[in-house]
Each structure stands twice: as structure tokens, then as C-alpha cells.
Amino acid sequence: MATEVSVEIVAQIVESIFVTMMDLEVSASETPSLPVGDRLTSSVYLEGDWNGAVSLECNREQACQFAGRLLSMDPPATVDDDVRDALGELANMIGGNLKSSMDANARLSMPSVIVGGDYELRICGSEIRNRLAFRLDEGHFWVTVSAKDDEKSATPRQHSLTNTD
Amino acid sequence: MDILLVDDSRTMRLIVQRAIRQAGYRALTVSEAENGAQALEKLRDERPRLILSDWNMPEMSGLDFLKEVRAAQNDVPFGFITSEVSAPMKALAMSSGATFLICKPFTPEDLQVALTPILGGN
Numbered sequence: 001m002a003t004e005v006s007v008e009i010v011a012q013i014v015e016s017i018f019v020t021m022m023d024l025e026v027s028a029s030e031t032p033s034l035p036v037g038d039r040l041t042s043s044v045y046l047e048g049d050w051n052g053a054v055s056l057e058c059n060r061e062q063a064c065q066f067a068g069r070l071l072s073m074d075p076p077a078t079v080d081d082d083v084r085d086a087l088g089e090l091a092n093m094i095g096g097n098l099k100s101s102m103d104a105n106a107r108l109s110m111p112s113v114i115v116g117g118d119y120e121l122r123i124c125g126s127e128i129r130n131r132l133a134f135r136l137d138e139g140h141f142w143v144t145v146s147a148k149d150d151e152k153s154a155t156p157r158q159h160s161l162t163n164t165d
Numbered sequence: 166m167d168i169l170l171v172d173d174s175r176t177m178r179l180i181v182q183r184a185i186r187q188a189g190y191r192a193l194t195v196s197e198a199e200n201g202a203q204a205l206e207k208l209r210d211e212r213p214r215l216i217l218s219d220w221n222m223p224e225m226s227g228l229d230f231l232k233e234v235r236a237a238q239n240d241v242p243f244g245f246i247t248s249e250v251s252a253p254m255k256a257l258a259m260s261s262g263a264t265f266l267i268c269k270p271f272t273p274e275d276l277q278v279a280l281t282p283i284l285g286g287n
Binding site: 017071072081082088093095099103105108 | 173174175176177179180183221223247248249250251252253268269270271272
């Protein structure tokens with residue numbers, strides 16, 4: 001079974017999660033390039049009717065800000081377990097909501113989090129279908145949907161979102 | 166203990182604890198477990214008024230945890246707080262003995278709506 005993934009749905013999911021859980025209004029923007037330098041990538045993987053992954057990428061400062069808002073505390077000064085856990089939970093919510101929107105019979109993995117400055121995440125057997133940039137006052141963060149080659153392509157969006165494929 | 170909160174994510178446990186307080190239930194005592202197996206250990210000694218559990222957890226899934234609770238003839242109200250809620254999943258949860266499902270992201274008001282019939286007004 002192949003299931004359509006709509007970029008509009010992905011954008012709605014991300015916007016809903018950020019405003020509900022962190023009181024952060026985010027909006028999709030035209031910023032195709034990924035962050036450079038130190039950053040975090042949190043990912044969840046789906047396996048079943050639909051096979052792919054959802055990743056959230058941001059810089060360290062943003063990750064600490066997200067953790068602070070999620071946990072209602074001052075942002076940690078450095079990336080610690082709370083920050084990694086918070087980023088993983090955000091990816092988990094995005095992936096879980098995406099799975100629900102597709103009504104796919106798929107297993108959602110535990111989130112994984114990468115922290116570093118010189119890496120490229122490659123989901124083996126998958127290709128990037130959509131990379132959405134979201135704008136915040138502090139800068140941008142990115143959400144990427146990857147799917148196995150035999151899954152249907154995402155529906156192209158007619159306006160500001162940019163697919164970097 | 167009033168509520169047993171089961172989630173492998175410390176972040177989500179803190180968020181749910183905060184939401185419980187924001188929903189007006191500041192006097193309730195909440196005990197935490199990181200997974201279903203650890204929660205079952207706690208249930209040997211304590212009888213909460215409500216269990217709130219994640220669905221997707223290592224060691225033992227939330228659904229398997231629920232089945233274990235019901236297999237032990239424990240009829241404590243059991244709610245899931247999960248990032249994935251589909252119709253088949255909800256049907257499976259309810260047929261296995263769940264009381265409600267709350268989808269993340271959620272607000273304190275969402276939690277209040279689910280808790281009030283079980284814990285009463287705050």
C-alpha cells in the first residue's frame with residue numbers, strides 16, 4: 001500500500017504542535033538550505049503500509065529554546081538530556097500525527113537524536129520527498145519527510161514551501 | 166497515589182504533570198514510571214485512581230501494559246496519551262479496556278475533559 005503524504009498536512013501538523021505545546025507561532029517559509037555547523041536532528045521511522053522517516057533539524061540554540069518552552073523552564077545553556085529528549089518528543093509527535101493522517105498501518109519507532117556539526121543523515125532505501133522550512137524569530141528549523149522509493153510522491157505545494165530535491 | 170503516569174520520555178512526563186496542574190488538579194499525587202514493566206511493579210503496592218500511559222514505549226508497549234493490568238483483574242480507569250490516534254488503534258485500545266485516548270499535541274482543557282468524569286471536578 002502506498003499512501004500520499006501532503007506537504008500541507010505536514011505543515012499543519014508542525015504548526016499545530018508548536019503552537020499547542022510551546023505557544024510558538026511558526027510558519028512555513030522559503031529557506032531551502034539546511035542549517036550549517038552544529039545542529040541536532042531528531043527522527044522517527046515508520047514501517048508497514050508506509051515506510052519512511054520524519055526528521056526535525058535545528059541549531060543548538062533553538063533546540064535549547066524548544067526544550068525550555070516544552071518544559072516551562074529557562075532554556076538549558078547546553079545540549080543535555082532534556083534537550084535531546086524534547087527534540088525526540090517533537091519528532092515523535094510529528095511522526096505520530098503524520099501516521100494518523102495517512103491512516104496507515106505502520107509501526108512508529110522510538111525517536112533517535114543526532115547532535116553534531118559534520119554529518120549527513122541518510123535513510124537507507126529512502127529518498128527525501130519534502131523538506132519544509134519553518135520560520136521563527138530566532139531563525140529557521142526544518143522538517144524532512146523521507147519515504148522508500150516505492151511510496152507515492154508527496155503532492156507539490158503551490159506556494160512558499162520549497163522542496164530541495 | 167492518585168495518578169500513575171507512564172511514559173519513557175521525561176519531557177512528556179513533565180508536560181503531562183504540568184497539564185494536570187493547569188487543568189486544576191493541583192492536589193493530586195502523581196507517581197511516574199518509565200515503561201509498562203516498571204508500572205506493573207508499582208501497581209503491586211499501590212492503587213491509583215487513574216493510569217495515564219504512552220502508547221509507544223520500549224520494554225513493554227502501552228497496549229501490552231493495559232492488557233496486563235486488565236489480566237490482573239484491575240479495573241482502574243486507563244487513559245492513553247499518544248502522538249498517534251487512528252480509528253483502528255482507538256478501537257483496539259477501547260476493546261482492550263482503555264477508558265480514553267488523548268492525542269498529542271493536547272491542551273490542559275483536553276486533559277480536564279478526560280479527567281473530570283473519573284476524578285470529579287477540581
